[in-house]
Amino acid sequence: MKLWLLRPIDNTSINDNPWEPWYDKTFGFVIRAENEQEARELTDAEAGDEKHYNGKRTWLEPKYATCVELTAEGESGIIIKDYAAA
Numbered sequence: 001m002k003l004w005l006l007r008p009i010d011n012t013s014i015n016d017n018p019w020e021p022w023y024d025k026t027f028g029f030v031i032r033a034e035n036e037q038e039a040r041e042l043t044d045a046e047a048g049d050e051k052h053y054n055g056k057r058t059w060l061e062p063k064y065a066t067c068v069e070l071t072a073e074g075e076s077g078i079i080i081k082d083y084a085a086a
Contacts (some may be wrong), residue, residue, distance in 0.1 A: 004031045004039035005080065006059060008050075018053035018064055025050040028082045029059075032036040036067045043067075 006029045019025050026048040033039040043059040044051065048060045052077065058064045062080050 001034060001041075004033055004036065004067055005029075005070050006031060006043050006065055006067045007080075008040065009064055009066060012064060016054075018050040018058040022080045023082055023086075024048050027084065028080050030070070030080060036069075039067055040065075 012019070019027065022038065026046070029043045029046070031039040031042050032073060033042055040060050043065075044057050047059055052058070053064070056064075
């Protein structure tokens with residue numbers, strides 16, 4: 001199994017953004033799955049109000065969300081900090 005980090009695309013247009021408004025949404029997942037498709041499907045099953053957007057399943061769409069395999073390689077640092085203040 002592999003670990004996958006799924007996050008919203010940062011530069012999504014303000015007119016086409018499933019994460020606006022920001023409340024009741026999920027902004028990141030770390031998923032254990034065999035491949036990217038399985039990771040996206042598992043994420044889709046646990047999504048918040050961003051799940052369905054304009055007839056699309058947000059976490060399954062590369063246009064709206066990244067899905068990157070996590071490895072032990074790289075510099076020290078935080079993998080995910082998902083903070084939203086009101």
